[in-house]
Amino acid sequence: MATATKRKLLQKEFHYKKAVFLNKCPTTLQDLLSAALKKLDATQRHEEVSDINMGSGNVPTVVQRFVRLINSPREFQGFQFGVLVMFTPGVHHLVIDSTKREAKEGERVGELDVEKHAPPEGKHYLETVLHFAVRDNHVVVIQSMSLRARHLQDHLNWLLRAAGGIGDEQAVYLRDEISEETKRKLRSSPIKKITVETSMATSLESVDTPGGTAPKLGIVGRGWDAVKGLLPSTRTTPISAKDFDDVPDIGVKIEMNVRGRAPAGTTNDNLMKSVMSALQGADGLRFHANLKNVGTLRNEDFYIHVRKSIGSFDGQLVQSEVYDEMAKWLENLIHSGQINVED
Incomplete structure (x- = not known):
């Protein structure tokens, strides 16, 4: 039954x-x-x-x-x-057999069916x-x-x-x-600083190389894209797969601080709020905003x-x-x- x-x-x-x-x-x-x-x-x-x-x-x-x-x-x-x-x-589905079975003396189960x-x-x-x-x-x-x-x-x-x-x-x-409570905080207090944290690299892919030479494997990721966006194109070259292998900890992170200053006695920080709005809902990154006289608002406060x-x-x-x-x-x-x- x-x-x-x-x-x-x-x-x-x-x-x-x-x-x-x-x-x-x-x-x-x-x-x-x-x-x-x-x-x-x-x-x-x-x-x-x-x-x-x-x-x-x-x-x-x-x-x-x-x-x-x-x-x-x-x-x-x-x-x-x-x-x-x-x-x-x-598409077919793969099914793994995790049933425990009696192992012979000295036998080691190396993989599951x-x-x-x-x-x-x-x-x-x-x-x-x-x-x-x-x-x-x-x-x-x-x-x-x-x-x-x-x-x-x-x-x-x-x-x-x-x-x-x-x-x-x-x-x-x-x-x-954004909740009405968070909106009230943003209306009353200018954003002093926005800190963005994300992974430097997420995968290895074929990337174009300078001078029209054949593409090769290189690192791609939101953090590396951000670095390239802040520097002239002539100042950056693709990180190679060899560089990736040479790094013992591939979980390298990048942290960027965006600072703003509203005119005295105002909350005129439209550019900072635009930056924050662009970050809302983005996958693969964390950010927090520091508000004058209020404190810190984190990702989860913006949705x-x-x-x-x-x-x-x-x-x-x-x-x-x-x-x-x-x-x-x-x-x-x-x-x-x-x-x-x-x-």
């Missing part, structure tokens, strides 16, 4: 995003999305995406094709809910999923390793155009929003988020619980004044 599956609580992080349009739009994201989902059925909502790398001779090469779509759309309690899913046609499992005919293995809720232009997401808010943003633009809800001249962006316990079975979230918790959290943000619904 099959063993009954037990319900387990999983900790998930909810992120709030504000939907803003490139051009003035009389319709909310919720209404546009609802109309698109009603117009296009699930088989018409397949967005085919190509992962493209630059091959030899700088020729674009398709490395992988995958499909994104919104599944399980629900309208409930004045919200539009849904799940963004992604799959790669033809790995098997390749094909999906059933006509089906595809899903990557991790992203849950979302939309009310007017307010959005809540539970991201995953493979699907982030920016992927939902890209898919929403594709879907709304495919359904005829917006044209090529329009676009929607899911923007991180609205919360951790919630959600029920699950076999590692999969209970969808009804996800939707209910999203709705309650967003309503609380609105009613408590943490977000400004008039913006």
